[in-house]
Amino acid sequence: xxILFFDSPAFAKQDMIDAFEDMNIACDLFxxxxxxxxxxxxxxxxxxxxxxKASYDFVFSFNYYPILSSCCQRHGIRYVSYVYDSPLxxxxxxxxxxxxxxxxxxxxxxxxxxxxxxxxxxxxxPLAANVSRLSHMICPASARSAVSAEVSFVGSLYNEDHNxxxxxxxxxxxxxxxxxSIMNAQxxxxxxxxxxxxxxxxxxxxxxxxxxYQPMSDGTETLSYVYANYFLCRKIxxxxxxxxxxxASEQFALKLYTHHPSPLLPKAEFVGPIDYYRVMPLVFRxxxxxxxxxxxxxxxxxxxxCMDIMGSGGFLLSNYQEDFLDDFVPGEDFVFYExxxxxxxxxxxxxxxxxxxxxxxANCSGKMQAAHTWQHRIARILEILS
Numbered sequence: 001x002x003i004l005f006f007d008s009p010a011f012a013k014q015d016m017i018d019a020f021e022d023m024n025i026a027c028d029l030f031x032x033x034x035x036x037x038x039x040x041x042x043x044x045x046x047x048x049x050x051x052x053k054a055s056y057d058f059v060f061s062f063n064y065y066p067i068l069s070s071c072c073q074r075h076g077i078r079y080v081s082y083v084y085d086s087p088l089x090x091x092x093x094x095x096x097x098x099x100x101x102x103x104x105x106x107x108x109x110x111x112x113x114x115x116x117x118x119x120x121x122x123x124x125x126p127l128a129a130n131v132s133r134l135s136h137m138i139c140p141a142s143a144r145s146a147v148s149a150e151v152s153f154v155g156s157l158y159n160e161d162h163n164x165x166x167x168x169x170x171x172x173x174x175x176x177x178x179x180x181s182i183m184n185a186q187x188x189x190x191x192x193x194x195x196x197x198x199x200x201x202x203x204x205x206x207x208x209x210x211x212x213y214q215p216m217s218d219g220t221e222t223l224s225y226v227y228a229n230y231f232l233c234r235k236i237x238x239x240x241x242x243x244x245x246x247x248a249s250e251q252f253a254l255k256l257y258t259h260h261p262s263p264l265l266p267k268a269e270f271v272g273p274i275d276y277y278r279v280m281p282l283v284f285r286x287x288x289x290x291x292x293x294x295x296x297x298x299x300x301x302x303x304x305x306c307m308d309i310m311g312s313g314g315f316l317l318s319n320y321q322e323d324f325l326d327d328f329v330p331g332e333d334f335v336f337y338e339x340x341x342x343x344x345x346x347x348x349x350x351x352x353x354x355x356x357x358x359x360x361x362a363n364c365s366g367k368m369q370a371a372h373t374w375q376h377r378i379a380r381i382l383e384i385l386s
Contacts, residue, residue, distance in 0.1 A: 032046045092216075170210045324336075
């Protein structure tokens, strides 16, 4: 079997290529810089040339690209998209219903939104990890102190200058107060996403006036989807991460692996960004506790970062995400926190109970190897394609 693998920037891209090849599926790479355009003569021409090089069973990409779907539809070849980002406005392209599509979504809530709307080209598929590679990585003695931590957090604080919410200068005091109220309410709740429903027409008109959004030429996305998931969710996540990490840093030795440090976290050790393939797995394995504070636009799914932590032999402390319960047992394979106070209590507890923590790691490592590798996900994709 041979596939055309779209070589766009993506975490775990090389792991997926390795998994395909491990299953005797050869990958030819294709890339064109105009992949985010909805229409491009140059992209289409380059795709036509690439498709002539061999007889391919399907085209694959991480995340969904409408222009790639259009090209596959034109040629009558199947397009397999494996989505690991949320939000992803490209999913609201009219091309999503193209019969050539097999779009695999890692967030079950998002999958159900499309499925219940009558879209038959979407499937639910959790993410995975390259457990074999991760489990065989060895940390040089000279680097051990750099990747070891009592508590670690790898990810963005969403505190960069000019983030989308902070561009809403000029909104009325009423609108700002309303948005802050619903964001605070959403911040208190996991397992139910209601921000879109609370964006009334008057509020949307005010947001559109101050920071207009023009839907894509082939898009069906609503203004409520865009403002809730791209503007409000990132702000909620930033506020939540800063608050939780401040609490953690005041009681424990916390290392932050992130691009933008914050003056609100003076007691945390800021390390900076780290390499996804070579360093990040070592941080996960050599941190006593790895924190996950999910981006709020991921409504129910298990983020890729969690799969990376569990696949690396790390201990995971996460907020509640419903999709975990399909395959993992809280307190046995990983640990949930239920509130800010519970967050601190559980860090304290598992730092003091090393044997329990190590048993959870062992349980999860075995489960990841047995059922949650990229090879397992490819097998499921092939089952659906057959």
